[in-house]
Amino acid sequence: MPDPMTSSPASPKTDLRRADINPDFWYPLAWSKDLKRGKTIGRRFGRFPIALVRPEEGSVFALEDRCAHRQVPLSLGKVSGEAVQCCYHGWAYGRSGRCIDVPYLGKGKLPNGVKTYPCREAGGMIFVFPGDASKAESVPLPPLAQVDNPAFKTRHFSPVVKCHYTFLHENLMDMNHQFLHRRQMGQIKARFLGQDAGENFIEARYSFARTGNQQPLAERLIFGKHHDDPTREQPVEEIVSIRTTYPYQSLKIHDKDGDLIMELFSVYVPNTADGMSTQTFGLLSVLRPKTPFLIDLIWPALGIFTHRIFEEDREIMELEQNAWRELGGDHNVEVFPIVRKLRDLLAANGAAPGTDTTAQAEVSREQPADPVVV
Ligand code: FES
Ligand SMILES: [Fe+2]
Numbered sequence: 040m041p042d043p044m045t046s047s048p049a050s051p052k053t054d055l056r057r058a059d060i061n062p063d064f065w066y067p068l069a070w071s072k073d074l075k076r077g078k079t080i081g082r083r084f085g086r087f088p089i090a091l092v093r094p095e096e097g098s099v100f101a102l103e104d105r106c107a108h109r110q111v112p113l114s115l116g117k118v119s120g121e122a123v124q125c126c127y128h129g130w131a132y133g134r135s136g137r138c139i140d141v142p143y144l145g146k147g148k149l150p151n152g153v154k155t156y157p158c159r160e161a162g163g164m165i166f167v168f169p170g171d172a173s174k175a176e177s178v179p180l181p182p183l184a185q186v187d188n189p190a191f192k193t194r195h196f197s198p199v200v201k202c203h204y205t206f207l208h209e210n211l212m213d214m215n216h217q218f219l220h221r222r223q224m225g226q227i228k229a230r231f232l233g234q235d236a237g238e239n240f241i242e243a244r245y246s247f248a249r250t251g252n253q254q255p256l257a258e259r260l261i262f263g264k265h266h267d268d269p270t271r272e273q274p275v276e277e278i279v280s281i282r283t284t285y286p287y288q289s290l291k292i293h294d295k296d297g298d299l300i301m302e303l304f305s306v307y308v309p310n311t312a313d314g315m316s317t318q319t320f321g322l323l324s325v326l327r328p329k330t331p332f333l334i335d336l337i338w339p340a341l342g343i344f345t346h347r348i349f350e351e352d353r354e355i356m357e358l359e360q361n362a363w364r365e366l367g368g369d370h371n372v373e374v375f376p377i378v379r380k381l382r383d384l385l386a387a388n389g390a391a392p393g394t395d396t397t398a399q400a401e402v403s404r405e406q407p408a409d410p411v412v413v
Pocket of ligand 1: 106107108109110111125126127128129130
């Protein structure tokens with residue numbers, strides 16, 4: 040058996056932007072709809088290229104995306120039956136990662152294979168467990184917003200932001216940055232209501248007050264009109280709770296009756312070897328209004344509205360990352376207590392930089408060959 044990928048915790052002195060994401064969790068690497076039957080696609084989890092394979096029959100599986108022969112990506116290969124064949128010389132690998140055929144060799148002399156990763160599908164996503172595979176069974180998948188609840192309509196999104204994944208956690212948790220979105224959302228001010236924290240999570244709760252301008256149309260369609268008294272600052276009635284449960288993040292909005300009206304799930308997956316680019320996988324679930332079809336009418340407007348806001352966030356996070364690069368480290372001056380706690384949480388749950396998997400790759404090549412099945 041291949042050795043599990045091992046990770047050690049980041050030290051408190053580690054620059055947060057150098058701490059690796061902890062691999063001992065389930066991470067989505069692709070949307071299910073993007074991997075058709077009989078196809079394979081290549082994705083990355085940080086330094087690790089991973090081929091996702093949907094065989095002609097059976098469930099999706101995930102392999103190290105390097106052929107054991109000359110290390111070209113298996114994701115460029117051809118799926119035949121329940122195996123993937125490398126595009127170069129046609130070596131074939133099954134879901135266990137073992138090499139099961141070399142077209143020009145006798146069947147008894149097969150070389151060893153490649154690493155395999157635990158793989159599952161849920162909520163329209165393909166999840167992989169990149170870390171110690173022996174832990175995969177005991178680590179649950181995260182709650183995926185309201186993706187299976189018919190009372191909600193769910194939008195999927197997966198933008199890439201060229202920054203370390205920790206910037207994304209900070210950005211969403213820190214609602215004091217509404218100033219950035221003043222052109223999209225009008226002038227609103229966050230009120231911090233309280234927090235909860237534990238070993239692997241932190242939650243901040245806010246309400247918002249509109250301090251000027253009109254409520255934007257998209258927001259009004261989603262939440263209903265707020266009858267603000269123009270003579271004084273009015274709290275709007277929803278409570279926004281943002282929670283990082285490492286390594287996932289959620290944002291929930293409850294109305295004045297305490298009913299959930301919107302839920303966002305997001306997870307941030309490093310997709311380059313240096314960890315300075317991150318693919319978000321997000322699910323945004325919105326409670327369907329009582330009027331049937333209204334949700335479908337407002338859906339495109341909601342998409343444009345959320346896209347514009349996210350583009351502002353993306354631009355600003357990439358500027359933060361550029362400053363980190365130019366200054367050679369993290370010069371963050373954080374004054375907001377909840378964000379300081381969040382940074383501690385991310386550092387404590389992250390992994391020490393540069394987990395070396397060379398040994399693991401070597402071990403995987405020492406696997407005994409399977410009996411021939413093709
Ligand atoms: S490089 Fe994959 S079969 Fe030769
Ligand atoms: Fe934002």
